[in-house]
Amino acid sequence: MSAILEVRDLSRQFGGFRAVGDVGFSVEKGSIHAVIGPNGAGKTTLFRLLTGVLKPTTGTVRFKGQVISGRKPNVIARAGLVQTFQITNIFPRLGTLESVEAAIMVRRRRTYDFASFLHSSAKVRAEAMDWLDRVGLADSADAVAGTLSHGDQRALEVALALSTKPELLLLDEPTAGMSPWETERTVSLVQELARTERLTVLFSEHDTDVVFGISDRITVMHRGQVIAEGTPGEVRNNAEVSAVYLGEEA
Amino acid sequence: MAAQPALPPVADQISRKRDQGLHPAVLAAGLAVIVLMLAAGPDYLGQSALLELELILGLAVFAAATNLLLGYGGLVSFGQATFYGIGAYAIALNWMHWKLPFWLAFSAAPFAAALAAFFVGLIALRARKLYFALLTLAFSQLFYVVAEQQYHFTGGANGIFGKMIPPALAVPQNGYWFILGVAVVALLALWKITVSPFGLLLRATRERPERAESLGLNVFGHQLMAFVLSGFFCGLAGALYAVYNQNAYPELLDWVKSGDPVMMSVIGGMYSFLGPVVGAFIYEIARQFLVGTTRDWQLILGVVLLVIILFMPDGLIGQFKHGLPWRKGGRK
Ligand SMILES: Nc1ncnc2c1ncn2[C@@H]1O[C@H](COP(=O)(O)OP(=O)(O)O)[C@@H](O)[C@H]1O
Ligand SMILES: [Mg+2]
Secondary structure: OOEEEEEEEEEEEEOOEEEEEEEEEEEEOOOEEEEEOOOOOOHHHHHHHHOOOOOOOEEEEEEOOEEOOOOOHHHHHHHOEEEEOOOOOOOOOOEHHHHHHHHHHHHOOOOOOOOOOHHHOHHHHHHHHHHHHHOOOHHHOOOEHHHOOHHHHHHHHHHHHHOOOOOEEEEEOOOOOOOHHHHHHHHHHHHHHHHHOOOEEEEEEOOHHHHHHHOOEEEEEEOOEEEEEEOHHHHHOOHHHHHHHHHHHO | OOOOOOOOOOOOOOOOOOOOOOOHHHHHHHHHHHHHHHHOHHHHOOHHHHHHHHHHHHHHHHHHHHHHHHHHOOOOOOOOHHHHHHHHHHHHHHHHHHOOOHHHHHHHHHHHHHHHHHHHHHHHOOOOHHHHHHHHHHHHHHHHHHHHHOHHHHOHHHOEEOOOOOHHHHOHHHHHHHHHHHHHHHHHHHHHHHOOHHHHHHHHHHHOHHHHHHOOOOHHHHHHHHHHHHHHHHHHHHHHHHHHHOEEOHHHHOHHHHHHHHHHHHHHOOOOOOHHHHHHHHHHHHHHHHHHHOOOHHHHHHHHHHHHHHHOOOHHHHHHHHOOOOOOOOOO
């Protein structure tokens, strides 16, 4: 086993406020790794730092041994590190199938293809259809993406990221707003992909039930900092973690 | 339960749904008939009508090229006349100074415009939304001022007039057919771009540029390519104007002129490919009519535009696609 992602001393300052402070951890290749923590802990900010959407104030991120911090989001995505967004971020006025086709076109480096007809590429369409099927959206292929239900938009969000065939997939609270059934489907898809495609998954959740069931490793954040890390068993028995979560619930 | 997301405010250019608008085969057949009727124009139309059509055909290309940015890319440029004017000036300047064959100048005109678009886009696209619009406007004025002040090179405010097209094209029917032919080919090329993978990704950048970027797309590069392509076809439209009117003058580069294709797109509908083309016909015919009847034509046009923006945000074509009361199964 080797680390696919190494984060060192990563910080992000918003004005005088430190949303992420000196965070360090590694993600093993092929693992399912969770980042948990109460709302405002800095999980979303951390993910945005990793994918280049935000620039770190200090620190470095290495992906597959290369320093990627400071690179542009599209360069990082092309390298194989792709994220889904906690606040659904789809293309509202594109078709559902079309949206996935768009992501596939990017992956296949056909962005400057003017010659072919979009709707005649049976291969791309079949692949897009396959992704929709896997996230349970096959019936909505023709729908305008912005008209999908909230849960379906979450699923499309996941399909968009998956169709770029990342090596490391970052899911920012993927099941937020999903029904238990949708959550279950998403979780088992992620598990299956991690197994069959050797996909590494780093995801954030505040629903701890989901987390303990599927994670190989868990990093716990609180107020921008890592307060604990370990296997689900270790984290479950960590006193500081319990205090943070109990404090939340009180 | 999470709240149901609001319906998208407008329709989109491509929809697989066949219950919206006309069936593609019917549409294609209809358009072919219209083109054939236009081609037969000299048989049944008078000289002035043909000239008016020459102008409108060029404007239709101008509007469709501008709408590649506006409707497909979500980029509001108030500087597309820069490239329209460059297309016209390329022909006029060549005739005045360099005296290379007209056909060479005509072929080079869109490339000259595309080159200018590359540099303008390189700067303007670095800025966001409003500033992009303002920067394109500023460049439009810059080119306008240069054209107006370099009297010895450009003829200054008077522009350049003269027999700048070959005798064969000066024959009225030939000139008309030439413009019609080039306009149809240009519109087909533009349409092809919009239904290609490039066009799809351009629409994705319009929707959520940061999301497209997170999927690995170089959004700046994509928008720059769209800007250059738009500039190319705006330049071609300007070259057609030079064929129609045999002149080039600073107002062709003006930001006021840049507003025309934007208004045409809004009137016809910027979320359908043919919207700007239809808009060009309506706008120019209405303008001709109003100029002849009232001095306040700009005011009336402004009111009409306001009504369209308020009540038909998808323009006339968009309204036809999903709003007409007798069409069932339109948008939910
Ligand atoms: N762009 C921003 N500007 C200022 N503060 C921000 C910004 N983004 C996030 N924050 C703050 O950073 C903290 C961490 O937020 P976030 O990363 O969204 O946490 P989480 O995803 O764990 O809920 C919060 O207090 C939030 O208000
Ligand atoms: Mg968050």
